[in-house]
Amino acid sequence: MRSSNPVFSSLTDTQRNHGQNPYGGYDQFGGQYQTQAPVKSERSMTVDDVITKTGITLAVIVAFALLNFGIMLFVSPGLSMILTIVGAIGGFITVLVATFGKKYGSAAVTLIYAAFEGLFVGGISLLFSGFLVGQAGAGALIGQAVLGTMGVFLGMLFVYKTGAIKVTPKFNRIITSMMIGVLVLVLGNLLMALLGFGNPLRDGGMLAIVFSLVCIGLAAFSFLTDFDAADRMVREGVPARMAWGVALGLAVTLVWLYTEILRLLSYFRGD
Template sequence: MALYTYKTSNPAFSRDVWKGYTSTSNKMTVNGVILKSFFCVILVASTAMLTWNMHIKGFNIDYLMYGGLIGTLFFSLLTAFIHRLAPVLVPLYALAQGFFLGAISIYAENKFKGMPLQAIGVTITTFFAMLFLYKSKIVKVTDRFRSVLVVAISIIMTIYALSWSLNFFSIETPFTILDNSSYISIAFNVVAAGIAAFTLLLDFDFIERKKNHVPKYMEWVATWGLLVTLVWVYVEALRIMKKIAVN
């Protein structure tokens, strides 16, 4: 399948972000993406730990949470359009993401002891499990697999968008039950978590197809894409654990 027709719902791996590149001597490699991904995970962990330390000292972490959220959105938009600055923008994105994740993890920890650590363990396990499934070809990323997964991701994101919008205006609809701890809500999050996990397969496949075809600095853009998916997996794991604990 041609690279320009590749289907994915991850904004970092969209066709518009990766189109228009010509042959270059210094090209993207899989090892380069892996190293940069580990580096950025360390950055996320560092600011998350800093957030925890500031919380212990009595600092209002609301500022860090909202600041981190704004920062992740801002640096994501810049990365999507200014690829040559990705070596600077993506580490900044990771730092901002750490503040946001650190803050929401603190709120989860205050209500449910040890839950964030468990969610981190689930996220790490999911990443390596999906990597094993991809490398061993146990799960093959075919055209049909991509199409089904892209549709599923689009449906999940649409439902989330509707739920958040309706909740903002305090409108009661079937979508608003996604925020409670009902069995339907838990089932939805389990499905969403599964889809998020399988999205990693699309990310791995896209990186494999793009290696040696795009400039070296695009490794940072690919790293951004992996981080987006990993954060989704973590948030879904946290949601499921919280709702199960409430029940």
């Protein structure tokens, strides 16, 4: 069962391709087979591994976000914005490397992503909160976005643990289709903005508010597929190093959710 998160999809595909299930299964022709337990060169991944690696990844993101804050305050706002762009591009490239370059369990790739994404998060927080233009309450807006992100994450974890929403192949296909649709809309909106036809999905109007709500909802439901993929990898006994891949996948969703919540809150900020 595939995850809608591309990082997790690659992780689970790797395990299927290498036959990590020690109890056997079905070959490509439908015939059942049994295998002996593989000889493991390292211990299996645990929930504690996932928590620890995810915590380290988020700590690096926060540290580099604060670094970008400091650069803006004490060095140069222009340099801070350049680092924000570098962080966005670098983070995107790193995710592509992790997804298509077979670097799912690499601590280096995950931490490099966290560093890039920290620069991006720091800069985008300053931009959306109005801090760069001296907007009152900018810090409170960022704090509300952080609390909102944590609330959604914990809420969806509770939903997953209680089984209130079942993660099925159909559910994953729906989430994946919606994410593709959102990506197409974002690219179309960007093209319109570059050509001078406006920015309807990001201009703070009613359509922009609805679009942000859709993105927040989609990011929230993506957590369910992330949790399910991580849970299955723990049960299947994948190598412990794969916890870095899980941390990367969760960080991607968390950053997306945070930026969308912050963007939405900025629409309602008083002038």
